[in-house]
Amino acid sequence: MNVLEGKSVFSGIAIGKISILQKVDTSVKRVHIEDVEAETARVEQAKDTAVAQLQKLYEKAVQEVGESGAAIFEVHQMMLDDEDYLDSIRNIIHTESVNAEYAVATTGDNFATMFAEMDDDYMKARAADVKDISDRLVRVLSGSGDGDLEASEPVIVVAEDLAPSETVQMDKSKVLAFVTRKGSSNSHTAILARTMNIPALINIEYDDSMNGKMAIVDGKGGRLIIDSDAETLKKFEDMKEEEQRQRAMLKELKGKATETKSGHKLHLYANIGSLSDVASVLTNDAEGIGLFRSEFIYLEKDNYPTEEEQFQIYKTVAQNMAGKKVIIRTLDIGADKQIDYFQMAHEENPAMGYRAIRICLDRPEVFKTQLRALFRASVFGNISIMYPMIISVTEVKQIKAIVEEVKKELTEQGIPFKEDVEQGVMIETPAAVMISDLLAKEVDFFSIGTNDLTQYTLAIDRQNAKLDNIYDSHHEAVLRMIQMVVENAHKEGIWAGICGELGADTTLTERFVKMGVDELSVSPTFVLPVRKIVREMN
Numbered sequence: 001m002n003v004l005e006g007k008s009v010f011s012g013i014a015i016g017k018i019s020i021l022q023k024v025d026t027s028v029k030r031v032h033i034e035d036v037e038a039e040t041a042r043v044e045q046a047k048d049t050a051v052a053q054l055q056k057l058y059e060k061a062v063q064e065v066g067e068s069g070a071a072i073f074e075v076h077q078m079m080l081d082d083e084d085y086l087d088s089i090r091n092i093i094h095t096e097s098v099n100a101e102y103a104v105a106t107t108g109d110n111f112a113t114m115f116a117e118m119d120d121d122y123m124k125a126r127a128a129d130v131k132d133i134s135d136r137l138v139r140v141l142s143g144s145g146d147g148d149l150e151a152s153e154p155v156i157v158v159a160e161d162l163a164p165s166e167t168v169q170m171d172k173s174k175v176l177a178f179v180t181r182k183g184s185s186n187s188h189t190a191i192l193a194r195t196m197n198i199p200a201l202i203n204i205e206y207d208d209s210m211n212g213k214m215a216i217v218d219g220k221g222g223r224l225i226i227d228s229d230a231e232t233l234k235k236f237e238d239m240k241e242e243e244q245r246q247r248a249m250l251k252e253l254k255g256k257a258t259e260t261k262s263g264h265k266l267h268l269y270a271n272i273g274s275l276s277d278v279a280s281v282l283t284n285d286a287e288g289i290g291l292f293r294s295e296f297i298y299l300e301k302d303n304y305p306t307e308e309e310q311f312q313i314y315k316t317v318a319q320n321m322a323g324k325k326v327i328i329r330t331l332d333i334g335a336d337k338q339i340d341y342f343q344m345a346h347e348e349n350p351a352m353g354y355r356a357i358r359i360c361l362d363r364p365e366v367f368k369t370q371l372r373a374l375f376r377a378s379v380f381g382n383i384s385i386m387y388p389m390i391i392s393v394t395e396v397k398q399i400k401a402i403v404e405e406v407k408k409e410l411t412e413q414g415i416p417f418k419e420d421v422e423q424g425v426m427i428e429t430p431a432a433v434m435i436s437d438l439l440a441k442e443v444d445f446f447s448i449g450t451n452d453l454t455q456y457t458l459a460i461d462r463q464n465a466k467l468d469n470i471y472d473s474h475h476e477a478v479l480r481m482i483q484m485v486v487e488n489a490h491k492e493g494i495w496a497g498i499c500g501e502l503g504a505d506t507t508l509t510e511r512f513v514k515m516g517v518d519e520l521s522v523s524p525t526f527v528l529p530v531r532k533i534v535r536e537m538n
């Protein structure tokens, strides 16, 4: 068994034969020509043909992956019409008296190098696009065909790199997975793979001897397993079967409302820990993000993330969710989530210690950095802010005062933000439950964190494996608390949801709906199972 480690750009499992894609040779010869005008005219003609080809590809992609996935082929058409790009080609033909193929290939290489050296990751990824359009132009000029997949059975496509046009041109029924040595998670090929629902890996160091071998693409672990042993194969076959069950359900329930037969609607959102989870939110058709655990941004770094770094992340999530609700929870560290650079003192009982909002109120400079990033990002989508581990109205008032300072500063600096960003609190302590009538007067929504609420209600450390069997989120005390919170929320006209793990427990979905819970936020893969239950209810 040979395991190659790489990076996953879209999760999923594929089992099948490897087909290493041999690209059509687009290397070009430098040929001296006399008639530079005629050569320039050839470029013009070839460009028109290439634009027409791209228009066809665009139409094919719209059918297969929708308008946003197909947009890249519109971009390619525009790139082909870019005057700087065309000027460079004409200039090389005229000054060096060389053939059009050579001028196009040289321009393509120069532009790709220029993009690759840019700081911005998005622009870096455009290097592949400019190479793609240049290769296309060369193929049109030299009359050679497109590199295509020749396979009689579905295969794992392995290649040096894949251009978006190659990806979309392939017969989808023949592709089990994409595996490349190069490429980035930001590339359009990765985006297309995600939209097409095809597992994809990058950074895999394959060699040609692997062609035709049986392999497993582990899109979760980011690995390509070649010639696996029987036990591993069985494990992945089982996982794949489960995945297929999920997909079938996904197909059936995607785009449908989360509502009971009598028309009662529930908001069904998803929980995420990072920007890369957003794809899963969208493929699982969640209506929004109900909990973005922002502390993971801090946990992944060895120093405080800057306002700008955070702003970019929140902004991108908001933009990718395109107007759907994105509830971002402010920093919730402490307890099991310790961060060295916060230099927190050792505590005997960290779960009941210095954590979450307590740290933020104690260290307003850290809190303000995050709030500035959040408010700045608010103009790019539908962001709400949620505060964790609340135990008193005083805390909420302190938060509000800090929020006002942040807004005042942003206004003074002329930085745009949304004035009416929804702000809510997590209800995850018994204290918050008992004063939920008072808290409801202060905030826009409640989200019940049943993981901590169970821990603090039952006095059972959620980290203690020994007590796992009595850590019971179904405990009547917890369920009554949920009921009380929902009632108090509704009395003040605000909504209440659940974002702890209990929200995904389908044995309780019906009970939650009957209690009047307005929203459930669950791991992306649980969105459709929960939707299914709700739709089966009367």
Ligand code: PEP
Binding pocket: 291, 293, 332, 428, 448, 449, 450, 451, 452, 453, 499, 500, 501
């Ligand atoms: C919870 O406590 O239920 C919750 C959602 O927050 P976390 O699990 O991140 O503590």
Ligand code: MG
Binding pocket: 388, 428, 449, 451, 452
């Ligand atoms: Mg919690």
